[in-house]
Amino acid sequence: MSGKRFVLMLALVASLSSGALFAAGGRDSITPTDLREWLTYLASDELEGRAVYTEGLGLAAGYVQTHLQSWGLSPRGDSGGFLQTVRVRSVKTTNRSSVTVQVGKESRTFKEGDGITFPRFIGTKRSFAATRVEFAGYGVDAPGARYSDLAGKDYKGAAVVFLGTSGPKALDTALARRLLGGRGRYLTDQMGAAAAIGPAQFTAQPAAEPNGRPVRPDFVTTQRIDQTVSPSVTANDAFFQFLFSRASFRYDDLKRRADAGESLPGFRLDGVTITWNLDADYQVIRTQLTQNIVAVLEGTDPELKDTYVAVGAHYDHVGYADTELGEDQKRPSAPGRVTVGRESDRIWNGADDDGSGTVAVMALARAFAQGPRPKRSVLFVWHAGEERGLLGSRYFADFPTVPMNKIVAQLNIDMIGRNRDDKASEANTLYLVGSDRISSELHDINREANRGLDQPLTLDYEMNDPADPEQVYFRSDHYSYAAKGIPVIFFTTGMHQDYHANTDEVSKIEFPKLARVTQLVYETAWRLGNLDHAPARDFRGPRAGRGTRD
Secondary structure, X not given: OOHHHHHHHHHHHHHHHXXXXXXXXXXXXXXXXXXXXXXXXXXXXXXXXXXOOOHHHHHHHHHHHHHHHHHOOEXXXXXXXXXXXXXXXEEEEEEOOEEEEEEOOEEEEEEEOEXXXXXXXOEOOEEEEEOOEEEOOOOOEEHXXXXXXXXXXXOOOOEEEOOOOXXXXXXXXXXXXXXXXXXXXXXXXXXXXXXXXXXXXXXXXXXXXXXXXEOOOOEEEOOOOOOEOOOEEEEOHHHHHHHOOOOOOOHHHHHHHHHOOOOOOOXXXXXXXXXXXXXXXXXXXXXXXXXXXXXXXXXXXXXXXXXXXXXXXXXXXXXXXXXXXXXXOOOOOOOOEOOOOOOOOOEXXXXXXXXXXXXXXXXXXXXXXXXXXXXXXXXXXXXXXXXXXXXXXXXXXXXOOOOHHHEEEEEEEOOOOOOHHHOHHHOOEXXXXXXXXXXXXXXXXXXXHHHOOOXXXXXXXXXXXXXXXXXXXXXXXXXXXXXXXXXXXXXXXXXXXXXXXXXXXXXXXXXXXXXXXXXXXXXXXXXXXXXOOOOOOXXXXXXXXXXXXO
């Protein structure tokens, strides 16, 4: 640590020890003044954009930890500290997986790379048979665009097949393109399908070294490699020809209709069984380390204190540009977008993304620590590496420092410091994602919490729509918890022109709005913390969507 930084940290500790930053707890302790002070440091040039694996992210972690210690929260990281080491592994795969399709009395086996292609990560070795095989047309769910192949269907435990590489004509081309890539994941993760099978699409092969070995690993993960994963595979014409050989609709006709964007039927493939043999070996070729910050405030109820309301945000951003400006005033290999006229600025400060969420969780930690305590414990996690693929939250979900089955809900905060597209008309608007997907009760609790504010926010569920063009439900840390079946709410005020740009700076943050959104999260967490039962999990999926506002 440089001399300047050491002196600054000593000054911070002295200030905290003297009580200069203390405030009465509870909702009213969440103020624009404190949020501004904390964010001014965390999004300063000194922290160099808080990229994962860098000194800047370490300084941010130290800053948050120092405050947590002064507020009296309990560490819940590794070895009695606030930090949980996140192991980021680069992995090579040797895949020998296959599927055997039985149609009537005939059967054929398709091996990896010969008629069928498996993802590089298929989880633990196992075999299972899917005796129910369903054809789901294009496999697209876009109720906001008045189109769905999946509405009202129950695919839990089934192997689900879909076709079409360009989507139905009934959908806007750009929207269809955004939805097609996530069909398999939606079916397995959201609808409980045992497996998903879609059409093969061209994918570029990785660059190779002179000896023929790929330059990059097959995948990078922080998750358990030995976990059970529902396979989502692609297949070629030979596979589908055999699969549909005794179906009421022939494959050639279905493919022709799919290629033309015409409507496709949905039906069960009677007399078909697909047996999966998942068999892969994994070799870890590189391990990098980063850290989550984890703290707990113990609840007051002897029984409920062993359960948790989880509150989180990611504290990393994308870093800084280490290349110089060229003669064309462009900076090659910049970590994000360069705003015109600000080409010389080499720091991506990440004030809104997600400095705003980072300081919001700090404010919540202090509000609960210094105010009335709820019956249930509150878990605070600042996740690392969200910008690199939800690294910290995925690690925490697979290697939790509190039992995952004791977390009743997770509230995730990411980008709550601006107005969407910087429009004044958005000054009172907050976007919520996921609140109704797993627990309708959680959705209602949050709405009630909003009504309890002095100035309720306008809650907009546009981004909760399955047809949301940004697909944010899958893109921030809440999803790592949702994938474990934990009810979640993602709080955001939306995108703007400085998203991942070198001009996402403190000067553009709307601190009064940031404080009001944080107060809503507090009210929601407080109600969850005092609820005498865990919010019921009904898994009804997204119902509040485009056009739904409270």
